[in-house]
Amino acid sequence: MPTILARRNFLSLAAAGATLSGWLGRLAASAAEQPAAKSCILLWMAGGPSHLDTFDLKPEASDKVRGEFRPIETSVPGIQISEHFPQLARQMQHAAVLRSMSTVESDHQLATYHLHTGYQKRAGGIAFPSLGAIVARELGWADFPLPNFVCLGSGSRLGTRSGFLGPDHQPLDVLDPARATDNLAPLASRAEFDRQYQLLRRLNASFDEAYRAEPARAHASALARAVRLMNAEQRRAFDLSLEPEADRDRYGRGSFGQGCLVARRLVEAGVPFVEVISGGGVGWDTHQGNFPRTKALSLEADAAMASLLQDLHDRGRLDSTLVIWMGEFGRSPQITSGGGRNHWSRAWSTVLAGGGIRGGQAIGRTDRDAAEVVERPISVTDFLATVCTILKIDYKRQNRAPGIERPIPIVDTSKPIEIITELL
Amino acid sequence: MFRPLVTVSVLLACAATLRGDEAAEIAGLIDRQVLAGLEAAGLAAAPPTDDAEFLRRIYLDLHGVVPSAVSVHRFLESKDTDKRSLLIDDLLASPRYGEHFADVWRTRLISPVVNEQRQQTERFTAWLAERFNRNAGWDEIVKDLVTATGKMEDNPAVTYLIEGRNPLGVTDLTDLSSRYFLGVRLNCAQCHDHPFVAWKRQDYWGMAAFFAQIQTPQRAKLVYMVGVQDNPKFTLATLPTADTIDGYQPEPPTFLGGQRLEAAGQRPLRVALAEWMTAPENPFFARAAVNRMWWHFFGRGLVNPVDDMHSANVSSHPQLLDQLSREFAESGFDLKLLCRAIVGSRTYRQTSRPGQQGEGEERLFGRMPVKVLSAEQLYDSLIEVLGPPAKAPAIDARLGTRYEFTQFFAADETGDPTSYQRGIPHLLRLMNSPQFAGRSIASLVSRTTAGRSVDEATDELFLATLARLPTAAERELARQQIAGAESSPTGYRELAWALLLSSEFALNH
Numbered sequence: 001m002p003t004i005l006a007r008r009n010f011l012s013l014a015a016a017g018a019t020l021s022g023w024l025g026r027l028a029a030s031a032a033e034q035p036a037a038k039s040c041i042l043l044w045m046a047g048g049p050s051h052l053d054t055f056d057l058k059p060e061a062s063d064k065v066r067g068e069f070r071p072i073e074t075s076v077p078g079i080q081i082s083e084h085f086p087q088l089a090r091q092m093q094h095a096a097v098l099r100s101m102s103t104v105e106s107d108h109q110l111a112t113y114h115l116h117t118g119y120q121k122r123a124g125g126i127a128f129p130s131l132g133a134i135v136a137r138e139l140g141w142a143d144f145p146l147p148n149f150v151c152l153g154s155g156s157r158l159g160t161r162s163g164f165l166g167p168d169h170q171p172l173d174v175l176d177p178a179r180a181t182d183n184l185a186p187l188a189s190r191a192e193f194d195r196q197y198q199l200l201r202r203l204n205a206s207f208d209e210a211y212r213a214e215p216a217r218a219h220a221s222a223l224a225r226a227v228r229l230m231n232a233e234q235r236r237a238f239d240l241s242l243e244p245e246a247d248r249d250r251y252g253r254g255s256f257g258q259g260c261l262v263a264r265r266l267v268e269a270g271v272p273f274v275e276v277i278s279g280g281g282v283g284w285d286t287h288q289g290n291f292p293r294t295k296a297l298s299l300e301a302d303a304a305m306a307s308l309l310q311d312l313h314d315r316g317r318l319d320s321t322l323v324i325w326m327g328e329f330g331r332s333p334q335i336t337s338g339g340g341r342n343h344w345s346r347a348w349s350t351v352l353a354g355g356g357i358r359g360g361q362a363i364g365r366t367d368r369d370a371a372e373v374v375e376r377p378i379s380v381t382d383f384l385a386t387v388c389t390i391l392k393i394d395y396k397r398q399n400r401a402p403g404i405e406r407p408i409p410i411v412d413t414s415k416p417i418e419i420i421t422e423l424l
Numbered sequence: 425m426f427r428p429l430v431t432v433s434v435l436l437a438c439a440a441t442l443r444g445d446e447a448a449e450i451a452g453l454i455d456r457q458v459l460a461g462l463e464a465a466g467l468a469a470a471p472p473t474d475d476a477e478f479l480r481r482i483y484l485d486l487h488g489v490v491p492s493a494v495s496v497h498r499f500l501e502s503k504d505t506d507k508r509s510l511l512i513d514d515l516l517a518s519p520r521y522g523e524h525f526a527d528v529w530r531t532r533l534i535s536p537v538v539n540e541q542r543q544q545t546e547r548f549t550a551w552l553a554e555r556f557n558r559n560a561g562w563d564e565i566v567k568d569l570v571t572a573t574g575k576m577e578d579n580p581a582v583t584y585l586i587e588g589r590n591p592l593g594v595t596d597l598t599d600l601s602s603r604y605f606l607g608v609r610l611n612c613a614q615c616h617d618h619p620f621v622a623w624k625r626q627d628y629w630g631m632a633a634f635f636a637q638i639q640t641p642q643r644a645k646l647v648y649m650v651g652v653q654d655n656p657k658f659t660l661a662t663l664p665t666a667d668t669i670d671g672y673q674p675e676p677p678t679f680l681g682g683q684r685l686e687a688a689g690q691r692p693l694r695v696a697l698a699e700w701m702t703a704p705e706n707p708f709f710a711r712a713a714v715n716r717m718w719w720h721f722f723g724r725g726l727v728n729p730v731d732d733m734h735s736a737n738v739s740s741h742p743q744l745l746d747q748l749s750r751e752f753a754e755s756g757f758d759l760k761l762l763c764r765a766i767v768g769s770r771t772y773r774q775t776s777r778p779g780q781q782g783e784g785e786e787r788l789f790g791r792m793p794v795k796v797l798s799a800e801q802l803y804d805s806l807i808e809v810l811g812p813p814a815k816a817p818a819i820d821a822r823l824g825t826r827y828e829f830t831q832f833f834a835a836d837e838t839g840d841p842t843s844y845q846r847g848i849p850h851l852l853r854l855m856n857s858p859q860f861a862g863r864s865i866a867s868l869v870s871r872t873t874a875g876r877s878v879d880e881a882t883d884e885l886f887l888a889t890l891a892r893l894p895t896a897a898e899r900e901l902a903r904q905q906i907a908g909a910e911s912s913p914t915g916y917r918e919l920a921w922a923l924l925l926s927s928e929f930a931l932n933h
Binding site: 123157166167168171172182185186188191192194195198206207208211213216218219220225226227229230259334 | 793849895919924927
C-alpha cells in the first residue's frame with residue numbers, strides 16, 4: 001500500500017468516528033500531488049558514540065588510539081565497520097556512513113540541542129523546534145488521530161521539544177516502549193470513561209460560555225484530540241502485544257529494541273517522525289570502560305536497527321522511510337587511562353539508511369587517528385538541510401516565532417550550506 | 425501548603441512592616457489610572473469578582489496553589505467585611521508566598537537545560553524563597569545574584585551565573601541580566617544594530633564587558649569545580665574563541681544608555697554593574713520589576729512584550745508605570761508592598777467574565793484575563809485536592825515526582841501566563857495516569873461524599889476542586905450523573921474526574 005494511503009487510512013478513521021466529509025477529497029488530491037510522503041526514524045545514541053569504535057575504525061593507528069574492536073567487511077565492498085554491527089553490515093547496501101561530521105558543541109546538552117534543532121542554544125533566547133517537530137509540522141496531518149511526532153525511550157527530552165512551533169507539535173513521550181499504551185487506556189471502564197467525558201464536555205461548554213477565554217478553548221481542544229487518539233483504531237500501533245514473540249525477540253527485548261519495533265509500527269500507521277533513544281540518559285558517554293560499554297550498546301543497536309531496515313525493506317517501506325543513526329558527537333581518539341574516550345565534536349560519524357537515498361556509500365574521510373576531517377566536512381546545517389531535502393522538505397522555508405520580528409528558516413541559512421548531493 | 429496560616433495576632437505584631445496605608449494609596453493610584461484609560465476609550469471596568477473567584481485567584485497568584493477545602497469554607501462563610509484584606513495579610517506572611525515566587529523566578533533565571541541537576545535547582549529555589557519571605561529588597565536580591573562568587577554548594581546565588589549557560593557564559597549572562605533585571609532585550613544587538621530600537625552592538629558588548637572577568641577560559645565544566653571568580657586580567661579581548669562568537673566586538677565596560685565605567689579600581693566589574701543597576705535612579709531597574717510584577721498578576725505587562733521595554737514600545741499606561749516605578753524605588757524595592765498594592769486594587773478584583781465591550785477591554789485592564797496554571801501550580805493544586813501522588817509505571821520516579829511532573833508540563837521560556845501550551849501527551853497523562861486520576865480520586869470522593877445527600881456531596885466536591893459552589897444547572901447535571909451511574913460512588917468519581925479535568929481547574933480566572 002502506498003504510504004499516503006496508510007497515513008490517511010480512511011477506514012480506520014471512519015471507525016474512530018471522524019467525519020469523512022472533505023476528507024476523501026483531500027486524500028485524493030494529495031495522493032495525486034505528493035505520491036511519496038516520507039517518514040523519518042531518528043535512532044538517537046545518547047551520550048555520543050565513539051566513531052572510532054563503530055563506523056570509522058582505524059586499525060592502522062597506534063595502540064593509544066586504535067581500540068579493541070576489529071573492522072569487518074560489509075555487503076558493500078570497501079566499506080568496513082565495527083565487528084559489533086554484524087547484522088547491519090549485511091544491509092550496508094541500504095545505508096550511507098557519513099564519516100566527516102564536524103560540529104562545534106562538545107557539551108551533551110548543548111550538542112544535543114544543536115544536532116536536533118540546527119541552532120545553538122542561547123539562554124533566554126528563541127526556543128527552536130527539534131527536527132521531529134519540524135517534520136511533524138511539514139509532513140504531518142492536522143486531522144490525523146495519532147500524534148505526528150513520537151519519542152520513545154528514557155533520557156533527556158531537551159532535544160525533542162517543539163519550541164516555538166507550539167504544543168501541537170510536541171512529541172508524545174513514551175518512556176518505556178513496552179508500556180507505550182499506558183496512558184492511552186482509561187483507568188475506569190470504557191462506559192464510565194465515556195460518561196465522565198460527556199459530563200466534562202458539558203462543564204467545559206458552560207465555562208467557555210461564561211468566560212469566552214482562549215486558553216479554555218485550547219484546553220478543550222487538546223482534550224478532544226487526546227480522546228480521539230484513545231478512540232482511534234491506530235492506537236494499536238503502540239501495542240506490542242500484537243507482535244509475534246519471535247519478532248519482539250529479533251529486535252531485542254531492551255527498551256531500544258522494543259522502541260524500534262514500535263517505531264516501525266507507528267510509521268506503518270502513518271506517523272511521520274519517530275525518535276528512539278538508545279542508552280537512556282547518556283549511555284554512550286564512555287569516559288570510562290569505553291570498550292565493554294560500546295560493545296554492549298552496539299550489539300543492542302545492531303539487532304534493532306538491522307531488524308528495522310529488514311522489515312521496512314520487506315514491507316516495501318524502506319524507500320519512503322529515512323532512518324538516521326546518530327548521537328551528539330564522537331569520542332576522542334586518545335584512550336584515557338581508565339580505558340575511556342572523552343567528547344570529540346571535530347570529527348565523527350553518523351549513518352543514514354533508506355528514505356530513497358543512494359546507499360552503499362561511505363562519505364567523507366578523517367585523518368589517521370579519526371581526529372580531524374580531511375575530506376568533505378559536514379556541519380550541523382549541512383546535515384539537517386540534507387535530511388530535509390531527502391524528506392522533501394524545503395529547508396529554507398521560513399517560520400515565524402511569536403514575538404520575534406525576523407523570520408526563521410527551518411535550517412539556519414546564515415552560513416553557506418552544502419547539501420550532501422552524493423546521497424540524492 | 426499544608427502549613428497552617430499565620431494567626432492574626434502574629435500578623436498584628438508585624439503590622440508595622442506591612443505598610444498597609446502605603447499599599448492602599450498605591451492601589452488607589454492604580455485604579456485611578458486604569459479607570460481613566462478605560463474612560464478615555466469609552467469603556468467601563470468589569471464588575472468586581474465574587475468571593476469565590478477572588479479567593480481562588482489570589483491563592484494561585486500569591487501561593488501558587490488552589491485554596492484547601494477548609495480555607496474555602498472559612499472564607500466563603502465569614503461575614504467579616506474586611507476578610508479580603510485579612511486574607512491578603514495572611515497569604516503574604518505565609519512561607520508559601522516566598523516558595524511560590526521562588527518557583528516563578530527560578531524558571532526564569534536558570535535554564536530548564538540544567539534543571540536536570542536537581543540539587544542545585546533545589547538549593548537555588550530555597551535561597552530565593554528565603555529572600556522573598558523575609559522581604560529582602562529586590563535591589564539586594566539582584567545585587568547578590570549578579571555579583572555572586574564561589575561554588576554553587578557554598579553560595580546558591582552562583583547557580584544563576586553557572587547553570588544552563590553556554591560555555592560562552594559572558595554573552596548569555598548579558599542577555600539574561602538585561603532581560604530580567606532591566607526589562608530589555610539586548611540579544612539581537614549582539615550581532616546587529618536593532619532596526620527599530622536604540623540598541624546597537626556597542627550597547628550589547630559594552631554590557632557584556634562587565635561579565636568578561638568571569639569567563640571560563642578552559643573547559644566550561646571547570647566552573648563546577650572552581651566556582652565563579654573574577655579575574656581582573658580577563659576582558660572581552662581575552663574571550664576564548666572570540667572569533668566564533670557572533671557579532672563579537674570588544675568594547676570597554678559601558679552601562680546601558682552609553683555611560684562608560686570611569687574606573688573600577690580594585691573592585692570586580694560586576695560589582696560596579698550591580699551598583700549601577702540597582703541604584704534608585706537607574707532608568708530601567710524599577711520599571712522592569714514593576715512591569716514583570718504587573719504581568720504576573722494581569723497576564724500582560726504595562727509594556728509588552730514584558731522584557732522588551734524601550735522608548736519606541738509605548739506603555740498602555742505610561743504615567744502609571746512611571747508612578748509605580750517611582751513608588752517601588754522609594755519604598756526600597758519592597759516586593760511585598762508592590763504585591764499588596766496590586767492585589768488590593770479594584771483593578772485586580774474585577775471579574776474575568778467578558779463584558780459587552782470588546783476591543784481594548786483586555787489591553788486596558790477592563791477585565792481580568794484568564795491565565796493558565798503553570799506546571800508547578802497544577803502539580804501543587806492536584807496535591808492540595810487529592811493528596812500525595814500515587815506511583816505510576818509510565819513515570820520516571822527517579823527524577824522525583826514534583827520535579828518530573830513540572831519538567832513534563834513545563835511551558836516555553838517566555839512563560840506567558842495566558843498562553844495554553846498543553847497537548848495530547850499532557851492531557852492523556854492527566855486523564856489516565858494513576859498518578860492522580862485513580863485511587864486518589866476515589867479517596868477524595870469517599871472523604872467528601874460519605875454520609876451526605878447528593879446535593880450536599882456535590883457542593884463539597886465543587887468546593888474541594890473548584891473552590892466554589894455549583895450553579896443550579898451544575899447541580900442538576902450532577903444529580904443526573906449520579907442517578908445514571910452504575911452506583912453512586914461511581915457517579916461521584918465521574919463527577920470528580922470531570923471537575924479535575926475541566927478548563928476551570930486548568931485555568932486561573
